[in-house]
Amino acid sequence: MSLTHLNARGEAHMVDVADKPESRREASASGRIRMQPQTLALLLEGGLPKGDVLATARIAGIQAAKRTHELIPLCHALALSKVSIDFHPDVEASCVDIVATCRLNGRTGVEMEALTAVSVACLTLYDMCKAVDKGMEIGDIHVDTKTGGKSGDYSRASLDLADEAPMVAPIVTGTGQDGEVSLGNRCDIHSACIRVKCLAELRERLGVGEVSVPLDSLISADVAGLKAALKTLDPRFSRLDEGRILCAVNQVMAADSTPITDEDEVAFFPPVTGG
């Protein structure tokens, strides 16, 4: 693997794409801007002093995609056939997710255009809202998908599970993850595997939050078989038999005899105490 923007002498240069065949290219990138809940509420109600924030940010993102070559030194000027910017406000997380998609029939990829569109849409959101919230934070900007071209299709979600696992939203909302570890080999994407979660007090007692168990290591393909396999993996799991520990398979309450199949999510937890 080499960097195409460097020539044989290691100097930066613009890649000559004249001889590359044209193909349909598409790329999506996304980013996130976090803000105070009140700011998001104002944004959604249209109550901000500068007016319609999302419409303005959308135009800014589209304009930016078209001018990427003026900003990024070695980018080609491209005749984009499509630029779309979508906003997904998330009230619970108090943020707005921005997704930009660019497309063209051409000789070079459009991921830089998608990334630029997301970045400038985020900056515009900041500019439009900064009168009421200066602490907003822009982040998580990345390419989600890229299709067409010689280097092949790319999808962020198709990366190895082991890389993705820490990105999964934490089960714990709040504090108290001290000492949490993952046990055993994570199953790779091609082998049948069960994802096990231990929640709340059980996670803290075991010191284990998540563990993957190969399906073929189970004596019987049910919850009882999984418990036995976990105990073989680590004696700490004998705690699964202490007191009242409940179990859910794919987020539905389950018993020892509940069958388990590939890709199931199994959670163990103590009796619930909400309300």
Added chain:
Amino acid sequence: MIRVQQAPFDVGTEQRRLLAGRSDIGAVVSFTGLVRDFNETPDVTALTLEHYPGMTESALEQIVMDAETRWSLEGVCVIHRVGRLAPSDPIVLVMVASAHRRAAFEACDYIMDYLKTRAPFWKKEHAAAGDYWVSERESDLIDARRWK
């Protein structure tokens, strides 16, 4: 409407939202649960609520659907907070609207009883004496059995 969130909620706002544009509702009953400064030990300084995203929402939806088959209801709002909360903070809101008061009173009571025994939330209390996970209460299980 069912929401699990870290942010506080406002009962007045939620009630206005539930009743907006409705003239067929004759009764609305709401229950708000608050953080106490004493529970299993005195001097509780904070509470951390953990949940199981995904299952929490579907468990609450099931409880509300069960209530809707039992009583004739015109609107239900359930909000449960997660994360770190301080004494006197609101934790949970159950608001039920119906044509007549009895259904609203009973369904609100029913939803709270099942929320406490079926929805995957766990409380950890931070007190002067240290941190501990709240244990399940026999009385909550007995309360939920009233509806069988």
